[in-house]
Amino acid sequence: MSFKEVIGQQQAVTQLAAMARSENVPAALLLTGMEGVGKCFTAFQLAQVVNCCQAPPGDACGVCPDCRQIARRVHPDVLLIEAEKNQIKIDQIRELHHYLGFAPLSGRFKVIIINDAHLLNAAAANALLKTLEEPPGQIIFMLVTHRQQVLLPTILSRCISLSFKPLSHDALRQILASREEDIEVKSMDRAIALGGGSVSKTQYFLDENRLAWRDDFLARICALSAENFEDIFALADEISKDAENVEVVHYVLGTFVRDALILANSSDVNDLVLFHADQLELLRKFAADRTPEELVFWLEELNRLQSRLLFNINIKLAWEALLMKLVALQIKRDNVI
Numbered sequence: 001m002s003f004k005e006v007i008g009q010q011q012a013v014t015q016l017a018a019m020a021r022s023e024n025v026p027a028a029l030l031l032t033g034m035e036g037v038g039k040c041f042t043a044f045q046l047a048q049v050v051n052c053c054q055a056p057p058g059d060a061c062g063v064c065p066d067c068r069q070i071a072r073r074v075h076p077d078v079l080l081i082e083a084e085k086n087q088i089k090i091d092q093i094r095e096l097h098h099y100l101g102f103a104p105l106s107g108r109f110k111v112i113i114i115n116d117a118h119l120l121n122a123a124a125a126n127a128l129l130k131t132l133e134e135p136p137g138q139i140i141f142m143l144v145t146h147r148q149q150v151l152l153p154t155i156l157s158r159c160i161s162l163s164f165k166p167l168s169h170d171a172l173r174q175i176l177a178s179r180e181e182d183i184e185v186k187s188m189d190r191a192i193a194l195g196g197g198s199v200s201k202t203q204y205f206l207d208e209n210r211l212a213w214r215d216d217f218l219a220r221i222c223a224l225s226a227e228n229f230e231d232i233f234a235l236a237d238e239i240s241k242d243a244e245n246v247e248v249v250h251y252v253l254g255t256f257v258r259d260a261l262i263l264a265n266s267s268d269v270n271d272l273v274l275f276h277a278d279q280l281e282l283l284r285k286f287a288a289d290r291t292p293e294e295l296v297f298w299l300e301e302l303n304r305l306q307s308r309l310l311f312n313i314n315i316k317l318a319w320e321a322l323l324m325k326l327v328a329l330q331i332k333r334d335n336v337i
């Protein structure tokens with residue numbers, strides 16, 4: 001049990017284990033790294049390690065009442081705070097302050113895990129800051145995020161940061177084998193390539209329907225032209241109708257353009273690690289139809305839109321504008337020729 005359960009994050013786990021062994025865990029930790037690499041899972045392992053009533057410091061037994069309750073996420077001293085409707089609100093932080101007013105009930109430490117901490121809204125972040133400035137004793141905060149740049153600098157400066165790396169293909173295979181049964185090697189390899197080091201993304205792309213969606217989406221992106229703006233409006237409309245899908249759309253298009261850029265600058269495709277290696281023909285065509293500068297422009301525009309998504313923009317209008325801008329590149333080039 002404990003940190004041995006965490007696969008593929010040797011560096012972060014070694015640091016955490018050393019802190020726990022010396023009984024010197026900081027009052028506020030920031031666990032960063034892309035989605036689906038085990039940050040929140042590791043936070044719960046640390047909660048066990050600091051509260052286990054049987055194992056020596058730095059370890060957890062996994063069988064004592066504290067360990068078992070933490071594993072089931074029902075321990076009275078371990079609190080997980082998560083976003084409700086894409087925001088962590090001030091009421092949740094007010095409840096937290098009330099919760100912190102009492103000493104640990106059963107364990108040695110109260111452990112507060114704030115998952116997706118970048119979703120703290122401004123009022124909640126400011127309320128949390130006050131607690132981080134003067135943390136009461138016997139409390140460990142763990143802020144988990146894949147977008148630390150969105151957090152207030154004043155919050156970041158109060159946390160000790162630990163970074164989690166994208167998982168290797170071997171680590172992903174090991175994790176998937178323990179969670180899923182009978183996955184075909186071909187499906188697993190394709191999902192691992194698309195997952196880019198994240199368990200959640202890899203699992204997402206194990207689903208054949210989602211792969212079919214990706215194939216269709218990329219084919220439509222490649223076919224967009226200045227002659228038919230109707231396609232742009234239809235595509236933007238579809239993207240905006242499924243809020244959860246918006247992130248996936250960004251991911252799929254961003255990785256596809258990135259692959260095209262790498263392909264355009266390489267002589268030997270066998271040396272490349274591509275997300276969409278199974279769509280090589282489409283990638284080649286997409287790369288051949290554009291200059292590297294245009295591909296860079298696509299990536300910049302996608303990044304710009306992604307950072308604006310945090311501000312409740314009108315997704316349909318934003319995607320219409322983006323796609324028209326990208327198609328306009330083509331018109332400009334055709335006119336020059």
Ligand SMILES: [Zn+2]
Nearest residue numbers: 052061064067
């Ligand atoms: Zn234990």
